[in-house]
Amino acid sequence: MNTLLHDLRHGLRLLARSPGFTALVVLVLALGAGASTAIFTVVNALLLKPLPYYQPERLVMVWESSPRSTDRNLVNPLNFLEWRDRN
Numbered sequence: 001m002n003t004l005l006h007d008l009r010h011g012l013r014l015l016a017r018s019p020g021f022t023a024l025v026v027l028v029l030a031l032g033a034g035a036s037t038a039i040f041t042v043v044n045a046l047l048l049k050p051l052p053y054y055q056p057e058r059l060v061m062v063w064e065s066s067p068r069s070t071d072r073n074l075v076n077p078l079n080f081l082e083w084r085d086r087n
Helices: 002-017 019-048 077-086
Strands: 063-065 072-074
Touching (some): 002 019
Antiparallel strands (some): 063 072
């Protein structure tokens, strides 16, 4: 315990002697902690938490395509309503 306290005091004395280096170390640590937190938040929200829907495995996305084109487009809401009424 005594050596740990001695090492801690020695480290603080060295950091107090060079404030520029100390500021750089604190800045790098803060950026690292902030980036890790932001990445975990995104991964948690997108990949780890279940979707807030009943039976999320049944969700689908409806696309519309033209015979003349290979592009997929989102469905016009009026077309979707018409297709829903016909089924």
